[in-house]
Amino acid sequence: MRKLVLSLLVALAGTASAQTLKIGAPQPMTGPDAPFGDKFKKAYGMAVEEINAAGGVNGKKIEVVIEDHMAKNALAATVAEKLITQEKVLILTGGRASGQAMEIASVAQRLKTPYMVDHPSADMITTKGFEWVFRNNPTGSIYPAAFNDFISKYPDAMPRSAAVVYDNTLFGKTIAGAAMKFLKSKGVAIVADEAYPVNTLDFKPIMTKVKGTNPDYMLLVAVATTDAILVTRHAKEMGIQSRAFVGFGGGFGVADFASQLGGLAENVFSSAAWSGNPNDPRTKAFYDKFHAKYGIWPHEHEVEGYAAIYIIADALKRAKLTGNLDADRDAIRKALLETNMETVFGKVKFGNWTGPTGDPFTNQNVYSLEHSVLAQWQKGQLLNVWPKEFAETKLVFPDPSTAKK
Amino acid sequence: MTRRSAVAWVAAAALLAGLPLVVKNSFFLHVCILVFLWTVLGEAWNALGGYAGQVSFGHAAFFGVGAYVTIVLFLKADVAPWWGIPVGGAAAAAFAVPFGLITFRLKGPYFSLATLAVAELTKLVALNWEWATNGSTGYLVTHLPPLRLGGLTVDWETKTPFYLAALSLLVVAMGTIGWLSRSRLGAWLTAIRENDEAAEAVGIDTVRAKVLTLALSAFLAGMGGGFYAFYFRYVDPDAVLNIGLSMEMVFIAMVGGLGTVGGPFIGAVFLTTVGEAMREKFQVGHLVFYGLFMMLVIRFLPEGIWGRVRRAIRRAPAVEVSRGAA
């Protein structure tokens, strides 16, 4: 049996030539998160194709090695370890969900391999002082930044009370916690604080309860698109009369949200880590190209994955690679520290700073706060409305369809 | 156990202990650690499921309790893992007593469903009892305490200490189950498995025997959880209290051989390697083979791989392992 294991491991060991620069990406290719793994696979594929077609990195081709972690933490650690020691990748990215990303970060830190986080949003990943871990995307606690800015500055927008409904995952709790902390600091009463399990099929009972508290603002947090759509549907159907419905999480910004909710989506705000401005030529070019290639419109995930490969390629280009794996990984880490560029996701520069809830960040994109945008559904389209300098249209507030007359 | 087989077991353990001196490939050691850990969990499950015929779908609860107790003791009270892991196991065993007193009032599939429900409730509590578990945020260990053994500082960044720790757990688990299979308790369990009412009729306190076994089983699973916490260094409810975890323990014992000491090890090796090879070959479809494989084993090797091999080796008349749970 032992022999079998050994020969198997030899067979598993990497075979690609030293000519390619390898990037490892643990992603959920099967299991409950499989659709997300596929999004990243497509995004990486397109970036790699473009970079290699343009001559690669310093004459070498790049390659992304994806390993399936099935959304299981222990398996995420296993495949990260395998990518580092067997596939001998120079750098890791991916991860998808925060639990798995924690494991990958932990392994990367121990085995001294850079890990460029592209999507997982738990604050903890970049607040533990892991100097080998970098993150381009905003953390959970940053999601409400644009919303906080809006209620502080827009005339008469400060909530008189707020109901917060969020899923009981790390994602949901982080965002809801950050939003509530800010609201409380402004003296806003939180009249309902309700956590629900992911994939709830019926939100009407929660909404019955919330309706009784008569909230001025309705804040909804969902990590799953399914929940985002259903929680909004049931909140509206129960006839909650708030001046604004604000959604946090990718699901509130996808096309399905409008197509399935129809009129119910109208005037709902989405405060997201990123909601691409389709009028920006760079974003539009990416959207069109991605759609032409795969036949689907990209969202946050695809943009993050695509941008990650460009950030990594940029660091690979600047790092002096010698062929010694340990030295090269350190060189890449140092190159990442010097990153200062702009991708389709936005500006990126890694630094150490203090986050909105007081946590010390290590190697977190310093432009994260600026990535947060408040958008609003208007006539079936999601348009950026805040901050003013990114606004595509005038925002509608209070929501005439739900606010008390 | 004959003297010869005892010698064989000790030699095998010694050989395994020497492995890190020869093999430097850290990923290979990682796979070995996983196999050891899965074996421990499979043995734990097997004590109850294999010997006593009580199919639990809730063993993740014990694993989770062990993991949480161990990591919380370390982070909040500076209790080093080598003390924390046995304490975690003991906590899981303590947790098993009420768990058993509730669920053992039921038999057969009703017991199985009840364990599932209790495990899900445990997970729900872990998700929401922020004060003790930190909720869905979970606990992360970034540094392990320094340890000097025989003048050498243990390097936690290498695999060897974890490998040896996992191997020790494996020895403890296999030793315990080996003892169990020959003890009076083991004989009671077999009687319970074959016919619960008859066992009761001949004066066996079946509930006490089952609860004792469950506590033992939970102790092993809890230590496995504690080890997991320090090896993977991150504990959250989804990772350590998952139904999938309970199911995998069942598979391992089942594929290897129910009610055997060696079975779970074979099951763990097989599933780890087959799983890994399939994952490699068929990115998306690998679980198809996993499912197919399970069905084939149950269809053609209902006594498990080890059970079959052992029978072939001994050429003894087959010891029929009856699997009726009730």
Added chain:
Amino acid sequence: MGALYAMIGIGLTIVFGVMRIINLAHGEFVMLGMFAAFWSQKLWGLDPFLSIVLWTPVLFGAGVLVYRFLLRRIIPGGELNTLLYTAGLSLLVANLALLLWSGDYRTLPLAYAVTPMRPLGVAVPVALAIGFAIAGAITLALWLFLSRTDAGRAIRATSQNPEAAVLMGIDVERVAALAFGLGTALAGAAGVLLAPSLYLYPTVGELLIVKSFVIVVLGGLGSVPGAIAGGILLGLVESLGAVYVSTTYKDGLGYVMFLLVLLYRPSGLFGVGKAG
């Protein structure tokens, strides 16, 4: 929703009653029903509420085949073997679906069902209302089948007392195949009806099966009316629990109820099943 869960539960309970099998692959049959509805609408433009007429017999046939070729030989091996065997089957089917159709979350929107009806000011989703009505009709038809036909009586007799059934000259083998086919057809039909109201993806079965177990146990394993009552009860408890206790522990309430019933009313609140 409760009625549809109850339908899934009835399928589970019939199979258990006759064969003492807890079919862990039951949720996957629901999933297959959902995908069948999805593809027949996508490819042939068939409304799910029409295609159910096609898919129910197809799934019945599939169930009979699964029983004949996969399950029959396993059953003598005991409850644990069958349990694990169906767990393997569930993995196999779910991942085959994943391979074939990818893991995307799909929806089956019906043009006429976007805006909810509002009888008495309470919003009721159209698709769910129709699904509810059809599920009710199917359940009624099933009840008539079980109580009025010979085959139905044979099923009930077998689930109440298999030994006696054999003595009465019932072909238990045939009854088992029939029951398994029926259970599969019910699961599939529920899937078809659920498709317009739920997201469909290959692993959706997991989500559904846990709830169906709770329902079936509440009503008493093996009892058809029990499953119906269990479905309604669980729906009520979850709704009221969310309002009066807390949303987070709402699912827990279902489990606690499940345990209490198992412990103190092992035959279910209304059931004929027996535990212990």
